[in-house]
Amino acid sequence: MIKVLYFARLREQLGTAGEEIPSPAEPTTVADLAALLHRRGGVWSEVLAEGETILAAVNQEMARPETPVEDGDEVAFFPPVTGG
Amino acid sequence: MIDIRVQAEPFDIAAEQEGLWRGQPRVGALVTFVGLMRDMNQGDRVGRMLLEHYPGMTEKALLAIAEEADNRWDLQGIRVLHRVGDLRPQDPIVLVAVTSTHRGEAFRACEFLIDYLKTRAPFWKKEITDQGEHWVDSRTTDEAAARRWKQE
Numbered sequence: 001m002i003k004v005l006y007f008a009r010l011r012e013q014l015g016t017a018g019e020e021i022p023s024p025a026e027p028t029t030v031a032d033l034a035a036l037l038h039r040r041g042g043v044w045s046e047v048l049a050e051g052e053t054i055l056a057a058v059n060q061e062m063a064r065p066e067t068p069v070e071d072g073d074e075v076a077f078f079p080p081v082t083g084g
Numbered sequence: 085m086i087d088i089r090v091q092a093e094p095f096d097i098a099a100e101q102e103g104l105w106r107g108q109p110r111v112g113a114l115v116t117f118v119g120l121m122r123d124m125n126q127g128d129r130v131g132r133m134l135l136e137h138y139p140g141m142t143e144k145a146l147l148a149i150a151e152e153a154d155n156r157w158d159l160q161g162i163r164v165l166h167r168v169g170d171l172r173p174q175d176p177i178v179l180v181a182v183t184s185t186h187r188g189e190a191f192r193a194c195e196f197l198i199d200y201l202k203t204r205a206p207f208w209k210k211e212i213t214d215q216g217e218h219w220v221d222s223r224t225t226d227e228a229a230a231r232r233w234k235q236e
Binding site: 005007008009057060061062076078079080081082083084 | 119135136137138140141144145166177178198201202203204205206207208209210219220221222226
């Protein structure tokens with residue numbers, strides 16, 4: 001399983017703080033996972049639409065679209081950060 | 085010595101500063117940045133703010149930023165405190181305090197730390213204004229400020 005977390009505006013728009021997704025059979029990246037979520041349609045395709053700036057982390061480290069995702073990983077999607 | 089804290093409770097600026105230098109006679113300079121909550125942002129009166137973070141990753145990201153500062157400058161101590169949860173105007177939100185033997189290192193490290201924190205640590209602000217509530221957008225000026233510290 002892959003643990004997927006959503007924060008801030010994404011969490012509110014998607015109506016969930018996170019979920020467990022079965023690990024795909026083939027090697028997967030952050031971009032693949034985002035595409036899988038986008039294909040759910042509705043609010044998922046709006047929030048993860050092309051042109052939206054969404055950041056991702058894998059196992060609590062900032063990730064890039066090509067970062068690999070493996071079984072047991074924790075993947076988070078969130079908007080650009082605004083702390084300080 | 086690096087001290088990182090993410091907490092809902094308020095903090096005492098003077099006590100946090102003193103904890104960094106008291107009893108350490110080699111410290112010759114203490115530089116502190118404190119970010120405070122304003123009651124106005126882009127023309128709207130802001131009555132409250134909610135600060136969200138990513139427990140676990142936020143602490144790791146702050147530690148990584150502090151370790152980078154520690155490697156780049158000759159420092160005696162680094163303390164980074166960031167509040168989360170419910171905040172009101174005038175509340176201190178963030179404290180970055182750095183000690184060193186001489187002032188130059190502490191000044192530069194402190195500015196680096198807050199510039200990197202603002203663009204790399206997972207925190208998100210939601211403002212509650214007269215016009216309703218909204219998530220604060222990131223600023224390109226913050227990105228530009230962080231880029232200045234990139235090493236060739």
